[in-house]
Amino acid sequence: MKNLKLYIAIMAIVPWFSLIFLDKKTFRKFLPGTLFMAIYLIFEGRLAEKRKWWWFPFKIKPNVLGELPLIWGPFFIGSFWILKYTYRKFNLYLLVNILVDSLFTYYVLDIFKKFGYVTLVRLTKFQLSIVFLFKTFVLYGFQLFYDKVVRGVSD
Numbered sequence: 001m002k003n004l005k006l007y008i009a010i011m012a013i014v015p016w017f018s019l020i021f022l023d024k025k026t027f028r029k030f031l032p033g034t035l036f037m038a039i040y041l042i043f044e045g046r047l048a049e050k051r052k053w054w055w056f057p058f059k060i061k062p063n064v065l066g067e068l069p070l071i072w073g074p075f076f077i078g079s080f081w082i083l084k085y086t087y088r089k090f091n092l093y094l095l096v097n098i099l100v101d102s103l104f105t106y107y108v109l110d111i112f113k114k115f116g117y118v119t120l121v122r123l124t125k126f127q128l129s130i131v132f133l134f135k136t137f138v139l140y141g142f143q144l145f146y147d148k149v150v151r152g153v154s155d
Contacts, residue, residue, distance in 0.1 A: 004115055004116060005058075007115065008058060008069045008117065009069070011069055011070070011074065012068075012069035012070075012074075014073075015073050015076075015078065018081070019077065019080070022080055022081070022084065026080070030079070030080050030084065030087070030143065032142075032143075032146050032150070033079065033139055033142050033143035033146060034076055034079040034080055034139075036139075036142050036146075037075070037076075037079055037135070037138070037139045037142070038072060038076050040138060041067070041071045041135075042065065042068075042071060044131075045067050045068075045071070046065070052121045052122050053122050053123045053128075053131075054118055054121055054123060054128075055121050057116055057118075057119075058116065058118070066117070066118065067118070078100065079139060082100070083139075083143060087140075087143065090140065093136075093140060094136065097132070097133075097136040098133070098136075101129060101132035101133070101136070102129065104132075105125050105128050105129050106125060109125070
């Protein structure tokens with residue numbers, strides 16, 4: 001697509017504007033979890049690249065993951081919002097994540113493929129859903145661990 005770089009930049013930048021509606025306390029509380037998840041996603045992206053789970057023909061620069069705009073845009077900011085409204089309500093957290101991840105996997109991924117941004121190679125959409133589900137547990141588990149061990153909060 002002709003304007004792919006512009007669309008990718010918009011996708012990465014626009015979610016950041018929503019942070020003005022997030023209070024500082026919530027931002028500080030969930031920043032460790034969202035940062036952990038972003039770093040986790042970078043390592044996962046490297047693994048996925050080697051195992052050819054998916055392919056990003058779009059390159060920011062050589063040796064830079066094509067999914068960085070997704071990681072530091074909607075995934076990073078989305079983690080704040082999902083945690084803000086669902087943390088300590090695990091069933092709701094799980095439901096929201098399954099809905100958001102399914103929307104991405106079964107709808108948005110097809111749009112990205114049409115644009116030439118990403119395509120699945122060795123993973124089916126169902127397998128990608130399982131990968132997302134695993135990450136759902138990792139993020140929640142890390143946030144619980146951080147709250148109990150580092151912050152000393154056990155509410």
